[in-house]
Amino acid sequence: MRFNNPGRYYVWVRAYSTGSEDNGIHVGLDGEWPEYGKRMQWCKGKNKWTWESKQRTKEEHCGVPHQIYLDIEKAGTHDIQFSMREDGFKFDKFILTKDRNYTPKDEGLKVTTLWPMESYYKQIAASVIENKTLPIADFPIAGTGFYKHAGGKWLGINPNKQKQAETTTDFTFKNGTYDLVFVAVGENDGQSEFEISINNKTLGTFKPPLSNEVFEEGENNNTLWEKVQLKKGDKITVRAKVGSADGKEWARARWSGIIFTPVGKGKDVITTPFQSNLEIVQNPVPIIQPPTGRIAVVADGNSPDPDDLGGTAVSIALLRAAGLEDRLVHYSHSCDLVRPKRISEKAEKERHALMQSACDMTARRWGGFDELTFLDAKWNKEKTIKDLANAIDDSTADNPLWIIEAGEPDIIGYALESSSKSKHQYVKVITHHPANDDAGDFFTWQQILNFGIEEVRIPDQxxxxxxxxxxxxxxxxHKDARVQQVWLFGKMAEVDDVVRFQKGKWDCSDAGMILYWITGANVNNGISRGTVDDVKSILLNYIEK
Structure with a gap:
């Protein structure tokens, strides 16, 4: 257990005792059995779960209160151990409290396993803007031998069931050469071994060092392979074997994901400090201070990933809640102009309808968008290109156009190609993920940049x-139907059956670019790492006015 505050902690245990031969236990600290942790005794509450904190003495067989405690001399992690005095003793909970007069009742405090609030993997994955990531959520679990551990933070192996596991997923990013960072977890029960393969060819193996704590994350528990050549569609495999330091207790081969970073950046990623002890404060309503100019959104949603359903609903609601609905001059969806094999023709048709509903329903319910037509980019391609090109041609130094790239770049490319070159200097394209930049069928990201626009790149949302x-x-x-409706579209993406990686997730990542813009963008220091709490604060502040 981790103790932030040293001092004396009184020990309470909830036990089930049936008689005089199963009613005692000892409590120890860091491998020692101090006198004031010995002979905890139960005399009352037979045949039911009963809390107790009394020490049996020669004078008092049923125990003296306030004499079962542990003195924690230093803050940090300490081992708390229990030893039965008699066979058959049962207990299910214990409480350590500095309040000498505290007495638990009934089931006592609710027992919750608390893992660190911050994800180490997410922190280092965001350390370099160009990073591309394969978190454990993108790897299949069923039938692999892995299971989700620590609330889904890590994959691990249950050593009581098996000693090794293997899972494989696709590399979905742009062909190229990368530094590959594998992010594992150090454990004190043993050194597990990991093997990373690409298309069944071993890249290398790695054993995190034994940790001092139960488990540790950080620089020493990551490994780096430099200058790895990868192609879109390559099979990335992680094989793991659990290790044991003593042959009795086993590690669980915990790991959190893989990061692909530009060549030469791998060491920077690995050495990113882990800020695990962050102060939790009440989240204030973000300040709405957008830059000058207008905004246009080009989203997909008809591609395999259904995340734009929730992203679109949140984006439109945020613009309305921020009072900036009149600044939105273009919104198109379904911008994936060539259907990939991973989504069927029927499923794509469903997505077009769902995306149109996400646009029209959110706009109608939240209000303020009566003058805007939400366009299906693939089914109304020419009209969409013309509409965005007109918005570009209306741009000036005092009234620039900010384009949110929430999907493939092709529609943006066609609109730039159809508009006046002299206006391109007043166009700024906000992007957050290379998966969009690199997914064009007709325009590369470099071709978009060659039009002379300003790239505004923010971290992966x-x-x-x-x-x-x-x-x-x-x-x-929430009691307000508008808020429920926003949730509904994110839920529809979660139950979508085209991809597996949204299961159990609520994803509005592209809306992070809207949040960034309405709070200032690169002019007024906008929120570049927005959170659900930021979205919640803005929406509910508007609803509750």
């Missing part, structure tokens, strides 16, 4: 805005 679905229960359970 998936880091904080692709979260477990329970983080959005506040919207699901």
């Amino acid at each position: 998936n880091t904080n805005l692709k979260v477990t679905i329970d983080k959005w229960n506040w919207a699901r359970d």
Whole structure:
């Protein structure tokens, strides 16, 4: 257990005792059995779960209160151990308290396993803007031998069931040469071994060192392979074997993901400091201070990833809540102009309808967008290109156009090609993920830049805005139907059956670019690492006015 504050902690244990031969236990600290942890005794509460904190003495067989405690001399991690005095003793909970007069009742405090609030993997993954990531959520679990551990932070192996596991996923990013960082977890029960393969060819193996704590994350528990050549569609495999330091207790081969970073950046990623002890403060409503100019959004949603359903609903709601609906001059969706094999023709047709509904329903319910037509970029390609090109041609130094690249860049490229070259200097394209930049069928990202626009690149918004679905229960359970409707579209993406990596997730990552813009962009220091709490604060502040 980790103790932030040294001092004397009184020990309470909830036990089930049936008689005089199964009613005692000892409590120890860091391998020692101090006198004031010995002979905890139960005399009352037989045949039921009963809390107790009394020490048996020669004078008092049923125990003296306030004499079972542990003195923690230093802050940090300490081992708390229990030893049965008799066979058959049972207990299910214990409490350590500095309050001498505290007495637990009934089931006592609710027991919750608390893992660090911050994800180490997410922190280092966001350390270099160009990073591309394969977190454990992108790897299949069923039938692999792995299981989700620590609330989904890591994959691990249950050594009581098996000693090795293997999982494989696709490399979905642009062909190229990368530094590959594998992010594992050090453990004190043993050194597990990991093997990374590409297309069944071993890249290398890695054993994290034995840790001092139960588990540790950080520089020493990561490994780096430099200048790795990869192609889109390559099979990335992680094989793991659990290790044991003593042959009795086994590690669980915990790991959190893989990071692909530009050549030469791997060491920077690995050495990124882990800020694990962050102060939790009440999240204030972000200040709305957008830059001058207008905004246009080009989203996909008809591609395999359904994240734009939630992203679109949140984006439109944020613009309305910020009072900036009149600054939105173009919104198109389904900008993936060539259907990939991973989505069927019927499924893509469904997505077009869902994306149109996400646009029209959110705009109608939240209000303020009556003058805007939400366009299907693939099914109304020429009209979409013309509409965006007109917005570009209206741009000036005092009234620039900010384009949100929430999908493939082709529509943006066609609109730039169809517009006046002299206006391109007043166009700024906000992007957050290379998966969009590199996905064009007709324009590369470099070709977009060659038009003379300004690239405004922010960190990957998936880091904080692709979260477990329970983080959005506040919207699901809100009394206002507009908030519930936003949640519904994110839920529809979660139950979508085209891809597996959104299961259990609520993803509005592309809306992070809207949050960045409405809070200032690169002019007024906009929020570049927005969170669900930021979205929640803005929406509810508007709803509750």
